[in-house]
Amino acid sequence: MSTTAPRRALSGTNINVNLLKAEYAVRGAIAVRSEEHRATLSHSDVPSSHGLPFDSVISANIGNPQQLDQQPITFFRQVLSILEYPALLETEGIYPEDVKARARTLLKEVGSVGAYSQSQGVAAIRKSVAAFIERRDGHPSNFADIFLTGGASSGVNTLLNTICRGPETGILIPIPQYPLYTATLALLNATAVPYYLDEPHEWSTNVPLIRSQLAKAKSDGIDVRCIAVINPGNPTGASLSEGDIEAVLDLAAEEHLVVMADEVYQTNVYRGEFHSFKKVLRNMQARKGGEKYSHVELVSLHSTSKGMVGECGHRGGYFELVNFDPEVQAQIYKLVSITLCPPVIGQCLVELMVNPPKVGEESHPRYQAEYDGIYNGLKKRSQALYSAFKSMTGVSCQDPQGAMYIFPTITLSKRAQEKAASEGKKPDEYYCLRMLDATGICVVPGSGFGQTEGTWHFRTTFLPPGTDWVDRMREFHEAFMEEFK
Amino acid sequence: MSTTAPRRALSGTNINVNLLKAEYAVRGAIAVRSEEHRATLSHSDVPSSHGLPFDSVISANIGNPQQLDQQPITFFRQVLSILEYPALLETEGIYPEDVKARARTLLKEVGSVGAYSQSQGVAAIRKSVAAFIERRDGHPSNFADIFLTGGASSGVNTLLNTICRGPETGILIPIPQYPLYTATLALLNATAVPYYLDEPHEWSTNVPLIRSQLAKAKSDGIDVRCIAVINPGNPTGASLSEGDIEAVLDLAAEEHLVVMADEVYQTNVYRGEFHSFKKVLRNMQARKGGEKYSHVELVSLHSTSKGMVGECGHRGGYFELVNFDPEVQAQIYKLVSITLCPPVIGQCLVELMVNPPKVGEESHPRYQAEYDGIYNGLKKRSQALYSAFKSMTGVSCQDPQGAMYIFPTITLSKRAQEKAASEGKKPDEYYCLRMLDATGICVVPGSGFGQTEGTWHFRTTFLPPGTDWVDRMREFHEAFMEEFK
Numbered sequence: 001m002s003t004t005a006p007r008r009a010l011s012g013t014n015i016n017v018n019l020l021k022a023e024y025a026v027r028g029a030i031a032v033r034s035e036e037h038r039a040t041l042s043h044s045d046v047p048s049s050h051g052l053p054f055d056s057v058i059s060a061n062i063g064n065p066q067q068l069d070q071q072p073i074t075f076f077r078q079v080l081s082i083l084e085y086p087a088l089l090e091t092e093g094i095y096p097e098d099v100k101a102r103a104r105t106l107l108k109e110v111g112s113v114g115a116y117s118q119s120q121g122v123a124a125i126r127k128s129v130a131a132f133i134e135r136r137d138g139h140p141s142n143f144a145d146i147f148l149t150g151g152a153s154s155g156v157n158t159l160l161n162t163i164c165r166g167p168e169t170g171i172l173i174p175i176p177q178y179p180l181y182t183a184t185l186a187l188l189n190a191t192a193v194p195y196y197l198d199e200p201h202e203w204s205t206n207v208p209l210i211r212s213q214l215a216k217a218k219s220d221g222i223d224v225r226c227i228a229v230i231n232p233g234n235p236t237g238a239s240l241s242e243g244d245i246e247a248v249l250d251l252a253a254e255e256h257l258v259v260m261a262d263e264v265y266q267t268n269v270y271r272g273e274f275h276s277f278k279k280v281l282r283n284m285q286a287r288k289g290g291e292k293y294s295h296v297e298l299v300s301l302h303s304t305s306k307g308m309v310g311e312c313g314h315r316g317g318y319f320e321l322v323n324f325d326p327e328v329q330a331q332i333y334k335l336v337s338i339t340l341c342p343p344v345i346g347q348c349l350v351e352l353m354v355n356p357p358k359v360g361e362e363s364h365p366r367y368q369a370e371y372d373g374i375y376n377g378l379k380k381r382s383q384a385l386y387s388a389f390k391s392m393t394g395v396s397c398q399d400p401q402g403a404m405y406i407f408p409t410i411t412l413s414k415r416a417q418e419k420a421a422s423e424g425k426k427p428d429e430y431y432c433l434r435m436l437d438a439t440g441i442c443v444v445p446g447s448g449f450g451q452t453e454g455t456w457h458f459r460t461t462f463l464p465p466g467t468d469w470v471d472r473m474r475e476f477h478e479a480f481m482e483e484f485k
Numbered sequence: 486m487s488t489t490a491p492r493r494a495l496s497g498t499n500i501n502v503n504l505l506k507a508e509y510a511v512r513g514a515i516a517v518r519s520e521e522h523r524a525t526l527s528h529s530d531v532p533s534s535h536g537l538p539f540d541s542v543i544s545a546n547i548g549n550p551q552q553l554d555q556q557p558i559t560f561f562r563q564v565l566s567i568l569e570y571p572a573l574l575e576t577e578g579i580y581p582e583d584v585k586a587r588a589r590t591l592l593k594e595v596g597s598v599g600a601y602s603q604s605q606g607v608a609a610i611r612k613s614v615a616a617f618i619e620r621r622d623g624h625p626s627n628f629a630d631i632f633l634t635g636g637a638s639s640g641v642n643t644l645l646n647t648i649c650r651g652p653e654t655g656i657l658i659p660i661p662q663y664p665l666y667t668a669t670l671a672l673l674n675a676t677a678v679p680y681y682l683d684e685p686h687e688w689s690t691n692v693p694l695i696r697s698q699l700a701k702a703k704s705d706g707i708d709v710r711c712i713a714v715i716n717p718g719n720p721t722g723a724s725l726s727e728g729d730i731e732a733v734l735d736l737a738a739e740e741h742l743v744v745m746a747d748e749v750y751q752t753n754v755y756r757g758e759f760h761s762f763k764k765v766l767r768n769m770q771a772r773k774g775g776e777k778y779s780h781v782e783l784v785s786l787h788s789t790s791k792g793m794v795g796e797c798g799h800r801g802g803y804f805e806l807v808n809f810d811p812e813v814q815a816q817i818y819k820l821v822s823i824t825l826c827p828p829v830i831g832q833c834l835v836e837l838m839v840n841p842p843k844v845g846e847e848s849h850p851r852y853q854a855e856y857d858g859i860y861n862g863l864k865k866r867s868q869a870l871y872s873a874f875k876s877m878t879g880v881s882c883q884d885p886q887g888a889m890y891i892f893p894t895i896t897l898s899k900r901a902q903e904k905a906a907s908e909g910k911k912p913d914e915y916y917c918l919r920m921l922d923a924t925g926i927c928v929v930p931g932s933g934f935g936q937t938e939g940t941w942h943f944r945t946t947f948l949p950p951g952t953d954w955v956d957r958m959r960e961f962h963e964a965f966m967e968e969f970k
């Protein structure tokens with residue numbers, strides 16, 4: 001029999017070491033502090049009695065459109081409301097007929113949205129996803145290869161859990177990256193092999209650089225078996241050219257790498273056009289000599305959280321497996337079955353995203369107007385923010401091409417770096433904390449995503465409405481630069 | 486430069502070994518085969534041309550109420566429909582006023598259900614959960630200790646990911662168990678330390694037996710730091726007495742074990758009453774000498790998928806941490822933040838579950854009638870199924886006390902066992918496959934949950950409506966027994 005000394009079983013030192021090592025800055029200390037400021041403001045009945053030098057918190061740290069200005073697309077929400085309460089089918093004068101028809105079709109396929117679906121997702125919805133991919137790419141897609149997910153994060157988790165078998169497994173990860181990747185690899189005790197994106201060239205992929213990182217990892221005994229690419233880029237806002245994608249696929253074919261294409265921002269493209277990895281791969285395979293790409297494994301992820309849908313809270317998404325070994329696919333199925341199924345309302349939202357109202361249908365004009373309004377608003381704000389950054393002292397940034405983010409470089413003086421160090425902070429972290437405390441604007445320091453040593457960045461979304469907050473940011477920045485010049 | 490031989494990066498042998506080892510029978514081969522039968526039936530236009538000896542598939546393999554007979558509770562769905570489409574607040578004659586009032590309150594707290602919430606869940610909803618726990622137990626609860634989750638499965642995943650640090654970590658798991666536990670431990674490469682439930686004593690916990698398993702694991706160098714208890718039991722249908730729970734808590738205090746109480750079936754109790762681990766722990770702490778329980782860490786999980794709510798597809802749930810080290814709690818927060826937030830509509834359903842219409846409110850009579858109807862139906866069917874099993878040759882089972890399952894023992898002859906072996910199957914698996922192919926009824930073999938060696942069981946829900954399927958099961962059983970007598 002053991003001692004009964006009153007100690008707990010778990011402490012901050014004896015739990016999962018992989019968890020202790022994992023870092024996730026998007027919702028880290030600065031985000032937590034911004035929530036504290038928000039609480040202070042909301043509990044203050046008398047304006048200005050809160051003691052903060054601002055009256056609102058601006059959450060520019062996270063791509064969360066509907067927390068800010070973006071309104072949901074009416075057609076989507078109308079259908080979802082009927083799925084929740086099918087008695088609404090009997091009402092008159094509330095819904096356009098095509099909304100009711102769509103809800104009826106979905107109810108027939110799904111049954112109750114309160115029932116578990118198949119673990120891989122409702123078959124009819126997966127068929128719609130496959131048809132969407134075919135239209136988008138001009139190449140076939142099989143619904144048996146589509147897995148619906150609870151947002152793309154859950155998909156990345158599933159895939160990395162399948163691919164990784166410990167520290168000897170390496171996954172090529174872009175730097176800067178969305179920290180879901182390194183956090184998940186830390187949890188799996190696998191090795192993130194970083195490859196730096198080419199900032200001066202609009203943050204594009206640089207294959208010679210990737211190749212040298214790969215060679216280095218291999219010489220360290222790492223079995224590098226996958227490359228993650230985020231396109232359009234998070235946090236960079238870059239959008240890859242067809243040539244960039246071909247070069248990555250060439251590398252993958254040669255080096256036996258699974259390509260994990262995080263394409264959740266595929267409709268957030270403001271310059272040029274989006275090229276899916278699937279389309280580019282199929283085009284390469286169709287060319288003369290294309291058989292050398294026949295074995296390339298590709299998984300492409302998409303989500304209802306981004307784009308003009310912006311329904312983060314509904315946790316919908318999917319991934320498509322291309323050319324995976326059927327045994328591996330069966331193991332992925334087993335893994336997703338352990339958590340039963342993705343949220344069914346989120347699955348239905350995937351259906352609506354890939355199969356929106358068509359020209360000639362009653363809901364189409366409103367849908368198109370809302371969609372275009374959101375798109376044009378994002379594009380305009382990305383340019384406004386870009387112009388503002390270009391005008392600030394010691395700030396440079398790339399012209400935003402896609403996604404919801406700008407990732408400017410900030411030049412921080414030696415004095416600012418010393419001040420940060422004296423407070424136990426990284427320079428960019430200190431800068432972002434000071435920005436938050438001075439302006440209420442919450443952004444994420446570049447160190448949360450990774451950056452070339454000795455450079456400092458931050459990521460801000462361009463989702464918050466208006467320009468007042470950009471002025472607040474600019475004033476803070478100039479004062480900070482003056483303070484530490 | 487590497488060879489360009491056309492091989493894939495991933496195969497059924499080189500992926501995550503932990504995944505390869507994991508087993509999850511609830512949605513395993515038999516469930517997949519039942520889906521194939523369902524597809525065959527649905528594609529057959531001419532009755533009886535499908536070649537199957539049944540005309541419907543009965544999914545008794547999974548606690549999925551709304552796939553079967555159970556209707557959603559109207560109040561819940563009315564509120565959710567407005568949250569999806571707030572313009573419905575302006576309608577007249579569709580909703581009771583208390584539905585609209587509730588939707589308004591929730592929209593004020595949550596904002597858009599399409600926005601990410603705090604990673605731990607909406608604060609106002611966590612406050613409602615804490616208030617519910619206080620009413621249930623008569624002891625305080627703090628909303629800061631509540632984490633909303635995407636179903637209880639996601640909560641178990643979070644907790645085991647925090648607690649386990651490799652093969653040296655042991656978690657006491659009941660046998661039979663819901664296989665989420667062993668599957669998750671396999672993925673984490675941690676050690677499941679099995680403790681057998683006491684079948685002749687209504688599947689209760691047997692602490693001397695647990696103690697001996699614990700001693701054995703410790704002597705093998707395993708750091709056993711947690712005991713999982715499922716109450717009411719899955720797959721057993723047992724409901725623990727206050728004394729049983731006290732004995733487990735005594736053991737936990739003495740042996741420094743975190744208690745993980747899976748209490749998702751807390752309202753599915755048909756005999757006696759439900760005692761929460763939290764209430765029993767607080768009562769023990771309040772007694773003379775109770776300080777020896779002051780360090781006991783407890784986590785209790787609940788869900789919107791079970792009980793009279795039955796909203797599996799919405800993926801709602803929560804866990805409450807009791808007496809956890811703040812540093813550990815901070816790590817749990819970091820872990821959940823990586824996947825951003827649970828589905829927001831599911832969070833709202835948690836609010837409605839813990840805060841249903843009150844006596845005197847407009848929706849209360851309908852709510853109460855629906856709730857009672859579901860409860861009485863489950864109770865009645867559990868008894869009907871129990872009676873049927875008692876009358877079958879070579880079947881014995883415990884009087885069902887709770888949950889949604891009966892887990893009968895079946896006596897399988899040597900000939901049946903040999904026949905199973907000749908087909909490469911376990912005897913109970915063979916029996917269940919034969920049942921499926923003969924009747925269309927899908928149940929889960931006992932080997933999927935664990936059972937004492939040389940005994941054979943299966944788990945069936947008592948959710949399917951009517952008694953026709955029970956007759957089909959009985960006919961199959963008697964014919965099977967005759968065939969292999």
